[in-house]
Amino acid sequence: MEGSTVAGSQDGQIASPRRAPSQQRSRERVERMLAAASALIAEQGSDAMRMGEVAKRAGVSIGSLYQFFPDKRAIVWALAERHTAESQACISAALADVSDAEGLRRAFSELVDIYYGLFLAEPVMRDIWSGTQADKALRELELADSRANAEFLTAVLKRLRPTADPAALETTSFLIWQMGEATMRLAISVGRQEGDDLVAAYKRMALRELVGE
Amino acid sequence: MEGSTVAGSQDGQIASPRRAPSQQRSRERVERMLAAASALIAEQGSDAMRMGEVAKRAGVSIGSLYQFFPDKRAIVWALAERHTAESQACISAALADVSDAEGLRRAFSELVDIYYGLFLAEPVMRDIWSGTQADKALRELELADSRANAEFLTAVLKRLRPTADPAALETTSFLIWQMGEATMRLAISVGRQEGDDLVAAYKRMALRELVGE
DNA sequence: TGCAAATGTGAGGATTACTCATGTTTTTAA
DNA sequence: TTAAAAACATGAGTAATCCTCACATTTGCA
Numbered sequence: 001m002e003g004s005t006v007a008g009s010q011d012g013q014i015a016s017p018r019r020a021p022s023q024q025r026s027r028e029r030v031e032r033m034l035a036a037a038s039a040l041i042a043e044q045g046s047d048a049m050r051m052g053e054v055a056k057r058a059g060v061s062i063g064s065l066y067q068f069f070p071d072k073r074a075i076v077w078a079l080a081e082r083h084t085a086e087s088q089a090c091i092s093a094a095l096a097d098v099s100d101a102e103g104l105r106r107a108f109s110e111l112v113d114i115y116y117g118l119f120l121a122e123p124v125m126r127d128i129w130s131g132t133q134a135d136k137a138l139r140e141l142e143l144a145d146s147r148a149n150a151e152f153l154t155a156v157l158k159r160l161r162p163t164a165d166p167a168a169l170e171t172t173s174f175l176i177w178q179m180g181e182a183t184m185r186l187a188i189s190v191g192r193q194e195g196d197d198l199v200a201a202y203k204r205m206a207l208r209e210l211v212g213e
Numbered sequence: 214m215e216g217s218t219v220a221g222s223q224d225g226q227i228a229s230p231r232r233a234p235s236q237q238r239s240r241e242r243v244e245r246m247l248a249a250a251s252a253l254i255a256e257q258g259s260d261a262m263r264m265g266e267v268a269k270r271a272g273v274s275i276g277s278l279y280q281f282f283p284d285k286r287a288i289v290w291a292l293a294e295r296h297t298a299e300s301q302a303c304i305s306a307a308l309a310d311v312s313d314a315e316g317l318r319r320a321f322s323e324l325v326d327i328y329y330g331l332f333l334a335e336p337v338m339r340d341i342w343s344g345t346q347a348d349k350a351l352r353e354l355e356l357a358d359s360r361a362n363a364e365f366l367t368a369v370l371k372r373l374r375p376t377a378d379p380a381a382l383e384t385t386s387f388l389i390w391q392m393g394e395a396t397m398r399l400a401i402s403v404g405r406q407e408g409d410d411l412v413a414a415y416k417r418m419a420l421r422e423l424v425g426e
Numbered sequence: 427t428g429c430a431a432a433t434g435t436g437a438g439g440a441t442t443a444c445t446c447a448t449g450t451t452t453t454t455a456a
Numbered sequence: 457t458t459a460a461a462a463a464c465a466t467g468a469g470t471a472a473t474c475c476t477c478a479c480a481t482t483t484g485c486a
Contacts, residue, residue, distance in 0.1 A: 182395035
């Protein structure tokens with residue numbers, strides 16, 4: 001039972017790093033691996049990324065790569081986690097102290113812009129959250145993450161509409177959030193102008209639902 | 214240059230059948246191949262589908278499979294085309310003679326239910342349109358198809374709101390349609406109860422946008 | 427009937443994710 | 457200090473899988 005160092009991937013579960021790098025040397029090498037993977041994903045997408053190329057570009061052997069990542073998706077997952085943590089903090093901050101309709105309108109509008117900017121600017125995030133990859137576990141992570149993000153919105157709505165049915169508010173938040181992500185995915189896969197239009201239209205629709213006419 | 218019989222897949226293009234079966238025997242065999250692929254997709258998803266298994270289940274050799282389909286995605290594409298044609302006809306019929314707000318409300322509501330039912334009932338459609346597969350060309354097909362479907366909605370809106378900006382109506386239709394598809398994808402990946410709730414919420418939001426309060 | 431086109435076959439080429447036996451470096455502890 | 461243990465590094469090799477191709481068979485047709 002070496003469960004403390006090995007978090008293997010079984011079934012459809014998410015694969016964590018196979019072994020945590022404990023020495024300085026290996027920590028640096030793992031960073032290089034992640035950087036190489038990130039660059040390759042930005043260039044070609046995570047599906048076209050080849051493990052051999054990641055190793056080569058990181059200046060390590062293929063074996064070393066698999067020393068720390070049990071499989072291909074574990075690398076993508078590790079990169080995804082970083083972005084997830086970042087954006088979650090950003091969402092939480094934007095929605096934390098909203099207390100009236102006008103505040104929600106401003107905060108939500110700003111949030112959409114920031115998120116859209118992130119999608120446009122970060123090739124890795126673009127790839128990972130854009131359905132370019134087929135990993136089932138990763139999509140489940142996306143879903144869980146989306147639920148977590150929607151909860152911030154739910155909290156605001158419950159504050160603003162204390163009398164409404166909480167379950168309905170949760171459904172609304174989740175749907176609006178998912179639609180936002182769908183809109184981002186759509187927006188970055190069409191031209192820039194049309195993408196901007198679509199995001200603006202989404203913002204209008206979502207705000208109408210969130211703060212009324 | 215044998216371009217007349219071979220519609221090969223180059224670049225990121227969509228792959229059509231490599232060669233049309235002209236004899237009765239081969240037409241039947243191609244049908245068996247498609248049936249086998251459909252069954253396997255239903256069981257395991259298109260990503261896990263193995264070409265060798267398709268051939269085996271269809272009772273043909275792997276070579277025969279590649280005689281008619283240039284690559285794996287061509288089979289999925291062929292199946293997708295059938296569903297696409299079906300659903301497009303259904304959408305067109307539902308929206309064709311809508312002439313007032315109440316008619317739109319009824320037709321759209323019904324359409325969403327039908328579409329949701331299709332997603333729930335058809336494992337192949339479920340797989341193909343659900344991001345379970347990573348094929349870029351297939352996602353582009355999905356996008357083109359979605360635009361075509363949204364046009365039916367645009368036509369209705371232009372009829373109902375002759376004074377509105379046509380470009381804005383197009384954006385609205387496209388977004389609402391995409392959101393609908395996103396909602397379906399979401400709905401089938403969560404539990405049945407939550408899925409139904411989400412679809413209902415989407416319907417409310419979309420109708421509010423389409424026919425006003 | 428005989429020939430050309432269409433169709434059928436499956437062993438094998440090519441790619442790629444991943445393993446493992448073995449060697450090297452770092453840490454630990456007596 | 458030093459030897460054992462643990463961590464780390466390596467890359468040739470394994471297995472799985474998509475797809476090709478040279479050759480065999482069947483069908484349509486003049």
